[in-house]
Structure formats: structure tokens, C-alpha cells
Amino acid sequence: MSLLHSAILIPLAWAVLMPLLGRRLGNLHAGWLVLPIPIVLFVYFCMQLPLVSSQTMMETLPWMPSIGLDFTVYLDGLSLMFALLISGIGVLVVLYSTFYLDKNKEAIISFYTYLLIFMGAMLGIVLSDNLIVLYGFWELTSISSFLLIAFWHQRQKSQYGAQKSMLITVFGGLAMLAGIILLYVMTGTFSTREIISQVAHLADDPLFVPALVLILLGAFTKSAQFPFHIWLPDAMEAPTPVSAYLHSATMVKAGLYLVARLTPVFAVQEQWFWLISGVGLVTLIYGSLQAIKQKDLKAMLAYSTISQLGLIMCLLGLGSAAVLNPDGAGGEMYAKATVAALFHLLNHAMFKGALFMVVGIVDHETGTRDLRKLGGLMALMPVTFTIAVIGAGSMAGLPPFNGFLSKEMFFTAVLQIRQMSIGHLSAWGGLVPVMAWIASVFTFIYSMVLLTRTFGGKLQSDQLEVQPHEAPMGLLFSPVVLASLVIVTGLFPNLLGAALVEPAMEAIHPTLLSAGERFDVHLQYWHGWTPEIWMTIGVAAVGTGGVLLYRRLKLQNRLWSNALNANLLYDGGLRLLDGLSRQMTDRYMTGSIRRYLIYIFVFFIGALGITLLWAGEIGWTEMELASASAYETIVVCVMVGAALAIPWIKSRIAAILVTGAVGYMVTLLFVLYRAPDLALTQMIVETVSVALFLMCFYHLPKSDLASSASRGKWLNLAIAGGAGLIVTLIVIAASGPRNFESISNFFVQESYRLGGGKNMVNVILVDFRGFDTLLEITVLGIASIGIYSMIRLRLAETKQRGKIEGNRLPLNRMSNYRSNDVILKTISKVVVFIIVAFSLYLFLAGHNNPGGGFIGALMTSAALVLLAVAFGLDVIEKVLPINFRLLTAAGLLIAALTGVGSFLFNVPFLSHTFGHFELPLLGDTELATAVLFDLGVYLAVVGVTMTIILTIGKEER
Structure with missing residues (x-):
């Protein structure tokens, strides 16, 4: 097993051990036991940076090679970037949670078990080359996320949020699985690398576009794109460390990773460009509008996350145009949108993770997240305020923070869209920069509202549950690190550009490079008085006016109507499905075991009977039957006689014993046919089954077996006879002519040579x-x-x-x-x-x-x-x-x-x-x-x- 495989399996193995180790911790917080895992992983992946910049790593662990399933891990620039995010943010979140969660009040062993499962599953997603293995880890993130959101399961809102996230993301995962299967039908492989090598022959396949749409459903649901975004705000019922890790830095980025990874496959189709760019842009605008309305800090950050995910998704879509226009400077120009997407993906993990932790600190130290009750915390919590200024400034796109650079690159990408010649884009391309600018204005407003309403104004001590004070250093350390990274990457952006963005670009757009050629990602603040600078100045000016008029115009209540939204459709659809399923279930779940057996046997008779008829003749005349000995004849006669006697017996106990006699006669047949293993198994199973039958029938009310209605008996006879007839026909069909050699010869010849047993x-x-x-x-x-x-x-x-x-x-x-x-x-x-x-x-x-x-x-x-x-x-x-x-x-x-x-x-x-x-x-x-x-x-x-x-x-x- 390679180190890459171990990087995935170590968190999962540690999660299995946590319940056992947790009992022996004494007064030690379980977080300290978990912290070494992400640290070791982060250090290991950092050590791979020099190697991945020049080549890729691949290790294969055979699993089911006969059907194309191997546990193949693949480390290139893209997967390394995400692996560093998962492990690096994981270190800070685990450390933060150690001080955030009280080990005496919370089920912290369960919390860290779920968190480790999620960490291993996310690493499995980004490192897996086999799409089926990737899908398995994909669903494991949904399950672990469900458990983490429902961590405070006593709360009804936690249960509701966990259920909603599970239903929506699993729905998308099943759609993605269907798309993966279609890819396999077209290519004959589940390997991402091999599929990319066949991309020239895929575009004209009629299954290609359906596979594209199905896989995007998986990506959109996981990354909370409109209209599947509705699970993310409700997921904020999870503890703040979960929100900072899953719902800002890692899980919601899984859909973005999938889009980036499969861009070389699907970007040859215009539908890929339109769907990703369009859905991303709509999500960006919708999320920013809804964020302004929120009165809860975590809800505001949830919608801002939706908006930022839409921005990155839109950039990935715009960058895919480089595959449609690969020649000359056009391809390089469009590829810069992908650079912006990757850079903002990293920036977003930093400033949004810091902001979520700030909100957790405010909630922890004041007892509320309600903006209407907060204010005046600047003087009481100066360190937390400083972190909030850095995080909010970066999210608003202000210099000198890293968010300013990626916002400028976003403006560049949407301005360049007018030069693309894809479909009717040239006619409508001018609207895209306008929509992007409007969304940026609202982003500026909610960023400043979050900052000013929480830390500015007057302190409302009477509205707070506890007297606010600065958080301990244990809680502050992780957000301070993230805020410092926001400043460092803002001032020195090429540190990330050369180490992470360039290798990731080579993984996403390998077709744009000639042999030995490399992407040159160079990021800088000043490009002159460009349209992007004027757009930024306009955002700041209009956004400042919006912040000043925020309370006066009551923007929280006027921007968007809730009369009809996706949440109402979700809740109504769920109630409808629940009602229909209850009505249907009540019709056949009557509590009658006899009815249940009727359903089972009727389906058995119908399904197998139709199959036998469809298969053709059974082969009556070509059967070679051996002669029956006297012993076999006697045993069969006793067995048939006992079976025929059962319906006429009036005592339950006698019926059970006679049923056992039928089983023992079958045991004798196995003995006569020289099958000692089967005979032993049948005899013991019959003995234990009779004992179980007696125990079960002991609890049933007394009744006379002969008192059943005659119609019921005739129905029983018809079903029993039909089942017996079908089984007989199956035996005859199996004994007839065969189109292939029996596998029994293989077992006879190879049992000892390969298995070591006689x-x-x-x-x-x-x-x-x-x-x-x-x-x-x-x-x-x-x-x-x-x-x-x-x-x-x-x-x-x-x-x-x-x-x-x-x-x-x-x-x-x-x-x-x-x-x-x-x-x-x-x-x-x-x-x-x-x-x-x-x-x-x-x-x-x-x-x-x-x-x-x-x-x-x-x-x-x-x-x-x-x-x-x-x-x-x-x-x-x-x-x-x-x-x-x-x-x-x-x-x-x-x-x-x-x-x-x-x-x-x-x-x-x-x-x-x-x-x-x-x-x-x-x-x-x-x-x-x-x-x-x-x-x-x-x-x-x-x-x-x-x-x-x-x-x-x-x-x-």
C-alpha cells in the first residue's frame, strides 16, 4: 500500500479507533488526539509540492480489476491543491474545535469520529482516479456531513437541515453515478485519465450530452448552486467548526473540483460552457441578494458562501472556453478565467474560514448571532474585530487583501466574454459584466454590514445573554492564522501562483500546452487605469451608499419576496411524496404476514415465469435423467407425503414438526447423493429452525388451522402450486442443454492448487x-x-x-x-x-x-x-x-x-x-x-x- 493510499485510509482508520481511545483520555480533550492526523497529512502533501510541479504521482491497489474497479490514486497539481486545503484547514478547524466544544457537555468523541470520516472521504474524492471509487467517497461525504449537521440532534432545526442536505446531495450523487455509467458505456473505462485520452472520439456520441448533464447535477447539488442551494443555509445548524470546515472550505468545493477535473472531457461541448457559466452567474447574484436580507450572522455567511461558490463556478465555465477556442492568444486569454477561479477558491477558503470562526467566537462570547442584538464589540473584542476587518475586506474585494486580486481577475474574465464567439454570446455578452458588477456591489454591502452591525455602533448589553469579552487565545489562534494568510497572499500572490495555481492549471488544461511547455501564472496589483479598476471604484462607491442606506431603506425586508422560493417547493414536494407514500404503504402494509407472503410469491412466479417464457424452450426431450434407487424413492415418497399432510393438520405444533420432517428427508437425500457438507448443514439448520418456529409461534394467539376460509385455502394452494411449478421448470431448464462449460470443472481442478483445500x-x-x-x-x-x-x-x-x-x-x-x-x-x-x-x-x-x-x-x-x-x-x-x-x-x-x-x-x-x-x-x-x-x-x-x-x-x- 502506497503513502497516497495511506493518506486516505489513516483518517478513516483513526475514526474507527476514536470510540475505543476516547474512553481512556481522562481529562484530555479528544481534539488533541485528533490534531496530529491533519498535521501529518498537511506536512506530507507539502513535501510533494516540488515533485508535483514537474510530474504526477499514481499508485494502484487492485480491487476488482475484472470489472475495471481498482483503487487508483492520482496526485497532480489540482488534486494536491485540494488535498492541501483539506488537510491545512483541517488542522486549524480541529485546533479551533478543541477550545470551542466543551468535552463535559458535548459528545466530542462522536464529533471527531464524524470529522475524521469526512476528512478521509474528501481526500478520497480528490485523489481517486477511478470514478466509481470517487463516487463512493462522494456519498461518504454526504453521510458524514449529515451526521455533523445533526450533531445537536435534540434540535428540530438540526434534524431538518441534516435531512435536507442528505436528500439533495444524495440525489445529485445518484445522478452523477448515472453519468459515470454512461461515460463507461462510451469509453469502457472508469479511469479519468483514460477517459481524457479518448475525448476526441466522445463528442459525437449520443450519450455524451446526457452524461454531461447528469454529472453536472452532482456537482451543482454538492456545491450549492441555484436552485439546489437551499440545503446550505439550513446546514448552518451544525457547530461552527463544521461550518468553517465543510461548508466554506472543503465539502462545498467538491463540486468545483469535479467540474475542474472533468473540464478536459466535457469542455469540447458548448453545453458545458453555457450550463456552468449561466448557473454560476445566477447563483452569484441570488446568493448576494439573499445575504443582505439575513439577520443571523451564520445565515448571512451561508448565503455569501453560495454567492462566492457561484462566482468560482462561473469562472470555471468561462475558463472552459479555452478548450473551445484553443488557438492563439484566445485560448490563453480564456484560460485566465480558470486561473482566477483557482486563485479565488484558495482565497475564499482563507477569508471565509476566518469569518466563520469569528462568528463562532461572537456567538460563544455574547450568546447570540442576531445582528439586531449585536453592536459595539470593537472595543471589547479588538483581536476578533481585526480578524473580521481582514476577512470582510477580502470578501468585499478591497486592497491589500487577496480577495481584491481575485475580484479584479473576475472582472477581467467577464469583460473578455464579449470577445468570445460561442453561439449567440456576442449579442448578450455585454450583460454579463453588468450582472457581475451588480453582484459585486451587493457583496460589498453584506460584507460591510456584517462588520459594522456586529462591531460598530452602540453596545446593547441588555440584549446579550452574557457580558461580551475577548476570546481566549485558543479560539483566536486559528482565525489569526487564516487572516494572516489573507494578507500574505494578498501582498505576495505569486507564492501561491507558482506553487499551486500553475500545476493545477496544467491538470485542467493540458491540451493548451505543447510538449515541455508550462503555464506562467503571474499575479500583480496594478495594471494601470483599466476598466476593472473603475468597476472596483464604482462597487466601493455604490456599495458604501448602500451600507449607509441599509437601515433607512430596510433593505432586509424589501430586496426579495419569500412568497415563492425553492424552500417552499422543497417542503411542499416532500409533504406530497410523504403523503403519497403513506397512502400507498397503507394499502399493502396491513400487518398480515399471509398477505406479505402472497405479494412475494406472486412476484416470484410472475417474474421468473415471464423470464422462462422469454428464454424459449426448456428442453424436455434432451434431459438425461439418472435412475432412482429404492432408498431415494422411499425418501421422496415420505417427503411428498409429509408436505401434502401439512395443510390438513389442525395443530400448529404438529404442522411445525411435520415441516421439520420434510427438511430431514431432504437431509437424507443429500446423504444418498454423497453430499456430506450439505447434509450436515441441512440437518442443523432444520433443528435450529424448528426451535425458532416453536418460539415464534408461542407468541401468536390461539387459533384453529382448519378454521380458515376455503377461498383462502384455494388461493394458498394456487400460489403454492405455482411456486412449485416455477421451481420445477427452473430445475428442468438448468438440467437441459448448456451453451457453455460448467464452472464446476474449474473448482474441481483448482480448489487445492489455488485454495489449498480438498x-x-x-x-x-x-x-x-x-x-x-x-x-x-x-x-x-x-x-x-x-x-x-x-x-x-x-x-x-x-x-x-x-x-x-x-x-x-x-x-x-x-x-x-x-x-x-x-x-x-x-x-x-x-x-x-x-x-x-x-x-x-x-x-x-x-x-x-x-x-x-x-x-x-x-x-x-x-x-x-x-x-x-x-x-x-x-x-x-x-x-x-x-x-x-x-x-x-x-x-x-x-x-x-x-x-x-x-x-x-x-x-x-x-x-x-x-x-x-x-x-x-x-x-x-x-x-x-x-x-x-x-x-x-x-x-x-x-x-x-x-x-x-x-x-x-x-x-x-
Whole structure:
């Protein structure tokens, strides 16, 4: 595994360890335990700056190469810029949060766990070359963001904001996934680099434009572009460190990264230019207008962030025109818009991160963020005021701050748009500079309003919850660093231009460079009395007038009507969908298990029946049937007779036992067919299933099975007969002529050579198809936890109802039940140990002889069931004081870690190996890593089975 892979996995691994390490911290704040992670990452990425300026880095970890999925990481100028933002801002945010969050009042272990997951996921996005892997990390940022926004989950607004962000960003992510799949259909690869190499052949493909639109949906939703911006203001319910990190510097920039990364692919289409530039410009204006209206400081910063993201998106769109006009000075001129986008992206992370932290300090030290209650804090909080001046001045585009430079570059880009010959742009290009100038005026106004209304004017002590004072140095350090960077990059902009912007430009516009040629990014303050300077002077003059008239004209209430906006459409649409889904669900979710089974079996019959008819003839005449022996005939007759008898039995217990008899007859068939693994599994499953059936039916009300309506019986007969017929036809179809050689020959020949086991069934389960087995035990674990949770909730509700009504709770009959059969009790004391010993033998011998982890686990569970039948469920808890839910988790963890361990040897997930070793006393012994995986299966299955049995058995009637 390379260092680049480790850079992604270290935060994720640390997030897994945080709940364990957090318990041993004592009085130490968990933030100090997390802080080294972003520091190490930032230092590592800084060390790559000299290397990336001359070449790129790529490392591949095989995952599923057969379908084109490899964990390939790619570090070039663009990904390095974002990696430095993620890790660098991460250092300052973690340090800030250490002083912002009270470890005695907040669930800080959960907070830092979610934050580390987000950090690793963001690094995964910017470093992944494979688009499917990128999509996986993309959705992980949505999940971790959801958890961070809902951190104060007791608040209804936090729940609402988290849900809104999740729904909108996941919707965009699914659209992006569809676009990625379309790209794969066109190119046959998920690799970004390989897709870029095929771009000359893609533009005329009919799937190209749909893929472009779908991928932009993902980018627009993640970067809060209009009309998908509505999730960002509600996300401000998150703690301020989250807002400073996710919603100003990193997560919202993921959409911008995606647009920049795929510009070489899609910029050959005019639609890319129009959509990105147009949506970005509308977002810029809308966000700046809405920011002026806000009365809450974080809400104002939220809309200002939307506006600034629109500005960067617009610049990326304008810069894509360089691909449409690559020849001569035109391409270089348009590419300067991309330079402006990258430079402002860095500037925005600095000044907006500082401003969010300032707002957090104001809230922390005054108890409010309401502009109507604030004022006069300049003298009381001089350091915070100084930081706010720097941040607001940069956001307003005033010298000598870095925001002035990127605003001037923005004006240059929109003025140059009039020279572009793209569609009808020449006719309407003059409106773009006007719209950009108006948006800049409003940006100036809300920047100055934020500054003057918070720190200027009179102090309103009676409106504040606490007496304001300057924040401690721990809170001030991070925003001071960011504010200092704003000044340094403003005075010396070419430090960033040469180190970060130039390599990033080469990654975005490689087609504009000849062999050995490099971009020369040179930034400076003064270019003479250019139109851009006069536009800036006009912004400052008109904006100052707007600030002076802000209160008098009541701009907060007059600029924009809320009668119809995207939030109303979102809320109304959500209520409509919720109502329709409830009506539909109420129609089929009646609580009747019989109806649910009817739905399942009817769908099963219809889907498979249509498939068989569509496939053609089944091949009746070409089947080669073996002759049946007398033993097989007898077993089949008993099995059919038992199955036919079940509908006519009036007792539930008798019906369950006869059903078990059918299963045992199937076990005998497996024995006759010389399939010992299947026979063992079937026998134990049947034993445990009968016990579970008895426990479940114990809780049902008494009824006579023969009292059902005849119509219901005939419907049952029709569905059962249809299902049986479909299964028979499938068996006949599978036994008919084949168009390809059976895969069984491969397993017969390669089980020992590749898997090191002579038991082909076990080798398939733990090696060749180990990933299937891992998913299966995961599903079983989830099911057991679901059963446990539902019954525990039901018990809690019953107990609460009993307390309220003053009723006495019923006794737990099943847990107190024990057999009075002395012979059973006596024999079980010995037989249980024999069964457990045999189960261990099956587990250890399973790789070469009949057995394995699954069969051994079921055998152990059967022994515990026997113990419970003889002595009661309480005895199991006394003899084995084990939390079987934790045992399930331990089994899943062992199985997963066995698969992950293969990465250490640079081989695909869940690759196994084996070898022969000379061991003391044992001599030549074969050892296989598959045994470790099988141990995980063993523990998980025992945990799942006993969790279900104990939970159902102990439920009060």
C-alpha cells in the first residue's frame, strides 16, 4: 500500500479507533488526539509540492480489476491543491474545535469520529482516479456531513437541515453515478485519465450530452448552486467548526473540483460552457441578494458562501472556453478565467474560514448571532474585530487583501466574454459584466454590514445573554492564522501562483500546452487605469451608499419576496411524496404476514415465469435423467407425503414438526447423493429452525388451522402450486442443454492448487466466493440486530405502559421454562460437550474434510439450543456470560480484517494464501489464511443464531 493510499485510509482508520481511545483520555480533550492526523497529512502533501510541479504521482491497489474497479490514486497539481486545503484547514478547524466544544457537555468523541470520516472521504474524492471509487467517497461525504449537521440532534432545526442536505446531495450523487455509467458505456473505462485520452472520439456520441448533464447535477447539488442551494443555509445548524470546515472550505468545493477535473472531457461541448457559466452567474447574484436580507450572522455567511461558490463556478465555465477556442492568444486569454477561479477558491477558503470562526467566537462570547442584538464589540473584542476587518475586506474585494486580486481577475474574465464567439454570446455578452458588477456591489454591502452591525455602533448589553469579552487565545489562534494568510497572499500572490495555481492549471488544461511547455501564472496589483479598476471604484462607491442606506431603506425586508422560493417547493414536494407514500404503504402494509407472503410469491412466479417464457424452450426431450434407487424413492415418497399432510393438520405444533420432517428427508437425500457438507448443514439448520418456529409461534394467539376460509385455502394452494411449478421448470431448464462449460470443472481442478483445500465446498465459500460469504454474514448480523432492537423496543413500551397503568407485567415464561425430563437433563449434560467438541472438529477440519465455519457454528448453536430446552434460557446466560451481539460484531470484524489484510501484500481484497510448515509435535502442517476468515464466519453465525434465539425466547407474552 502506497503513502497516497495511506493518506486516505489513516483518517478513516483513526475514526474507527476514536470510540475505543476516547474512553481512556481522562481529562484530555479528544481534539488533541485528533490534531496530529491533519498535521501529518498537511506536512506530507507539502513535501510533494516540488515533485508535483514537474510530474504526477499514481499508485494502484487492485480491487476488482475484472470489472475495471481498482483503487487508483492520482496526485497532480489540482488534486494536491485540494488535498492541501483539506488537510491545512483541517488542522486549524480541529485546533479551533478543541477550545470551542466543551468535552463535559458535548459528545466530542462522536464529533471527531464524524470529522475524521469526512476528512478521509474528501481526500478520497480528490485523489481517486477511478470514478466509481470517487463516487463512493462522494456519498461518504454526504453521510458524514449529515451526521455533523445533526450533531445537536435534540434540535428540530438540526434534524431538518441534516435531512435536507442528505436528500439533495444524495440525489445529485445518484445522478452523477448515472453519468459515470454512461461515460463507461462510451469509453469502457472508469479511469479519468483514460477517459481524457479518448475525448476526441466522445463528442459525437449520443450519450455524451446526457452524461454531461447528469454529472453536472452532482456537482451543482454538492456545491450549492441555484436552485439546489437551499440545503446550505439550513446546514448552518451544525457547530461552527463544521461550518468553517465543510461548508466554506472543503465539502462545498467538491463540486468545483469535479467540474475542474472533468473540464478536459466535457469542455469540447458548448453545453458545458453555457450550463456552468449561466448557473454560476445566477447563483452569484441570488446568493448576494439573499445575504443582505439575513439577520443571523451564520445565515448571512451561508448565503455569501453560495454567492462566492457561484462566482468560482462561473469562472470555471468561462475558463472552459479555452478548450473551445484553443488557438492563439484566445485560448490563453480564456484560460485566465480558470486561473482566477483557482486563485479565488484558495482565497475564499482563507477569508471565509476566518469569518466563520469569528462568528463562532461572537456567538460563544455574547450568546447570540442576531445582528439586531449585536453592536459595539470593537472595543471589547479588538483581536476578533481585526480578524473580521481582514476577512470582510477580502470578501468585499478591497486592497491589500487577496480577495481584491481575485475580484479584479473576475472582472477581467467577464469583460473578455464579449470577445468570445460561442453561439449567440456576442449579442448578450455585454450583460454579463453588468450582472457581475451588480453582484459585486451587493457583496460589498453584506460584507460591510456584517462588520459594522456586529462591531460598530452602540453596545446593547441588555440584549446579550452574557457580558461580551475577548476570546481566549485558543479560539483566536486559528482565525489569526487564516487572516494572516489573507494578507500574505494578498501582498505576495505569486507564492501561491507558482506553487499551486500553475500545476493545477496544467491538470485542467493540458491540451493548451505543447510538449515541455508550462503555464506562467503571474499575479500583480496594478495594471494601470483599466476598466476593472473603475468597476472596483464604482462597487466601493455604490456599495458604501448602500451600507449607509441599509437601515433607512430596510433593505432586509424589501430586496426579495419569500412568497415563492425553492424552500417552499422543497417542503411542499416532500409533504406530497410523504403523503403519497403513506397512502400507498397503507394499502399493502396491513400487518398480515399471509398477505406479505402472497405479494412475494406472486412476484416470484410472475417474474421468473415471464423470464422462462422469454428464454424459449426448456428442453424436455434432451434431459438425461439418472435412475432412482429404492432408498431415494422411499425418501421422496415420505417427503411428498409429509408436505401434502401439512395443510390438513389442525395443530400448529404438529404442522411445525411435520415441516421439520420434510427438511430431514431432504437431509437424507443429500446423504444418498454423497453430499456430506450439505447434509450436515441441512440437518442443523432444520433443528435450529424448528426451535425458532416453536418460539415464534408461542407468541401468536390461539387459533384453529382448519378454521380458515376455503377461498383462502384455494388461493394458498394456487400460489403454492405455482411456486412449485416455477421451481420445477427452473430445475428442468438448468438440467437441459448448456451453451457453455460448467464452472464446476474449474473448482474441481483448482480448489487445492489455488485454495489449498480438498473440501471444494468450503474453499468456494471462504476463498473463491469469500466476498459473497462476507456479505451474507453481514446481512445475518443486521437481521439479528434488527430483531433484537424491535423486541427490545416492544418490551420497553410494554414496561412503560405497565408503569403508567399500574399493571403488573407478565412473567417471562420462555426464559423460566425448563424441561422436567430427568433423562433429557442427564443426557444433555454430556451430549452438549460432545456436540461442541464435534463442532470444533468440523470447523478445524472443514478446509479439507466435510465441515467448515458455517456448519461448525450451527452445530455449536444446536448444542446451546439443547441446553436451553433442557434447563431454560437463563442457564445459557449463567454458563456462557457472553454478549452474542458483540460476538457477531467480532466475527464480522475478523472476516473483514482478513480481507483487508491482503492489501498489505498488494493483492486484491480477500485474497488468501497457504503453505506447509514444520510445527513442534505436529510436524508438517498446512496453514491457510482462509481459516482466519472461517473463524470470523464461525463467530458471526453463532452470535447471530443465539442473539435471535435468546431475544425471541425471552420476550414477554
